Amino acid sequence: MRYWEVPFGKEKPKTPIGEIHILKERCKGCGFCVEYCPKDVLEMSDEFNSKGYHPPKIVNGEACVNCGLCETICPEFSIWCTLKEEVALEN
Amino acid sequence: MEPLKMIEKDIQPMDVHPMNDILRMDRLPHIWCPGCGIGTAVTAFAAGLDKANIDLKKTCIVSGIGCTGRVAGYIKLDSFHTTHGRGIAFATGIKVANPDLKVIVFSGDGDLISIGGNHFIHAARRNVNMLVICINNFIYAMTGGQVAPTTPLAAYATTSPFGCVEPPFNIPYLADSSGAVYVARWTALHVRRLTNSIAEALNKPGFSVIEVISPCAMYYSRINRLGDGLDMMKFYHDNSEIRHGEDTKNLDIGFQTKIIVGKFVDRERPTYMDSYNKWLSGTKKAEK
Ligand SMILES: Cc1ncc(C[n+]2csc(CCOP(=O)(O)OP(=O)(O)O)c2C)c(N)n1
Ligand code: SF4
Ligand code: SF4
Ligand code: SF4
Ligand SMILES: [Mg+2]
Numbered sequence: 001m002r003y004w005e006v007p008f009g010k011e012k013p014k015t016p017i018g019e020i021h022i023l024k025e026r027c028k029g030c031g032f033c034v035e036y037c038p039k040d041v042l043e044m045s046d047e048f049n050s051k052g053y054h055p056p057k058i059v060n061g062e063a064c065v066n067c068g069l070c071e072t073i074c075p076e077f078s079i080w081c082t083l084k085e086e087v088a089l090e091n
Numbered sequence: 092m093e094p095l096k097m098i099e100k101d102i103q104p105m106d107v108h109p110m111n112d113i114l115r116m117d118r119l120p121h122i123w124c125p126g127c128g129i130g131t132a133v134t135a136f137a138a139g140l141d142k143a144n145i146d147l148k149k150t151c152i153v154s155g156i157g158c159t160g161r162v163a164g165y166i167k168l169d170s171f172h173t174t175h176g177r178g179i180a181f182a183t184g185i186k187v188a189n190p191d192l193k194v195i196v197f198s199g200d201g202d203l204i205s206i207g208g209n210h211f212i213h214a215a216r217r218n219v220n221m222l223v224i225c226i227n228n229f230i231y232a233m234t235g236g237q238v239a240p241t242t243p244l245a246a247y248a249t250t251s252p253f254g255c256v257e258p259p260f261n262i263p264y265l266a267d268s269s270g271a272v273y274v275a276r277w278t279a280l281h282v283r284r285l286t287n288s289i290a291e292a293l294n295k296p297g298f299s300v301i302e303v304i305s306p307c308a309m310y311y312s313r314i315n316r317l318g319d320g321l322d323m324m325k326f327y328h329d330n331s332e333i334r335h336g337e338d339t340k341n342l343d344i345g346f347q348t349k350i351i352v353g354k355f356v357d358r359e360r361p362t363y364m365d366s367y368n369k370w371l372s373g374t375k376k377a378e379k
Binding site: 021023026028029030031032035036051053069071072073074075076077078080 | 107108109110111114119120121123124125126127128129130131133134135138280282283286319320321324325
């Protein structure tokens with residue numbers, strides 16, 4: 001193992017943890033965010049918004065890595081993510 | 092059966108989305124159908140504007156008519172919603188009158204390539220400095236799903252009940268052979284690459300074209316029984332292939348065939364304003 005290459009005092013890489021925000025009233029239930037979230041954080045819910053669409057719900061929030069894909073793929077500007085914290089990777 | 096669960100009136104205020112600054116909030120929600128890809132392309136556009144690091148006070152957006160033609164109305168830049176097919180003509184006027192402005196034309200395949208086809212090829216030939224983002228949903232969506240010059244052979248439309256018999260335009264090839272300096276194609280699924288492409292093209296002098304293949308979940312997919320918007324996104328996922336630098340001749344799209352995406356052209360040519368100013372300074376000298 002070439003551990004001498006790790007510079008002394010170098011910080012361990014960190015994983016971002018995201019916090020997801022959903023504007024349920026704006027959503028049209030297309031399912032893009034649910035299908036393409038790389039961490040399977042979301043699922044379609046069975047509740048309705050006032051237009052009659054099913055918005056997504058968060059089922060695995062801790063897994064979110066704040067990648068922002070849901071935010072960019074959503075055609076309705078109704079979901080986005082912010083950085084909650086960064087945690088050091090386990091060895 | 093359990094009673095239907097209605098969401099209590101949204102507790103969150105609507106003014107918190109990070110893209111709100113670039114959207115005309117008073118116009119949302121937009122008119123696009125559930126599963127339509129235009130909204131996704133607009134999100135990528137907003138992200139691309141951010142990434143391009145340009146002065147938004149000197150940026151303006153122009154659209155023609157159609158579902159995609161509504162884009163200019165939802166973006167909080169100086170925006171023009173022009174007549175059908177004439178987005179590029181208006182944009183040329185803006186650019187010539189005020190060369191400091193960055194001009195984007197965001198419109199549909201029918202608008203830009205059919206009724207606006209001549210403006211498209213001549214702006215490319217002149218190399219007028221602008222970015223054209225063309226949403227290609229293979230159809231005239233807003234008017235009810237008629238055949239467009241991009242409808243693939245054999246695809247159904249309301250005006251081709253036995254399948255389309257006309258060969259479609261290959262938009263990157265048209266742009267390339269007319270003289271565009273930057274040509275790329277992505278699908279609505281390639282949001283990240285589309286964002287990067289938009290940011291790159293915004294900083295490219297000359298006539299740039301980005302084609303975005305996008306689901307029309309209301310007409311194209313229903314008439315052709317392709318499912319909903321998500322099914323079309325899954326089709327793009329399974330059937331698109333990235334080939335940067337591919338010869339634009341090879342980019343034809345058939346009915347439900349492979350879609351080649353990527354950046355195909357990135358070259359330098361004097362822009363219209365460069366040539367114009369050079370010519371003008373030459374004639375002024377001659378007059379003296
Ligand atoms: C001069 C003129 N001719 C025809 C129309 C009708 N018209 C409105 S939108 C449209 C087609 C739009 O197709 P496209 O540009 O592909 O936009 P999409 O709705 O598919 O996004 C047509 C023919 C019009 N508004 N003006
Ligand atoms: S930010 Fe990324 S990981 Fe988090 S919910 Fe959105 S798509 Fe999933
Ligand atoms: S992508 Fe947006 S509109 Fe579609 S289901 Fe998710 S939050 Fe709703
Ligand atoms: S008709 Fe088609 S292109 Fe127009 S908003 Fe609906 S899905 Fe989108
Ligand atoms: Mg169209």
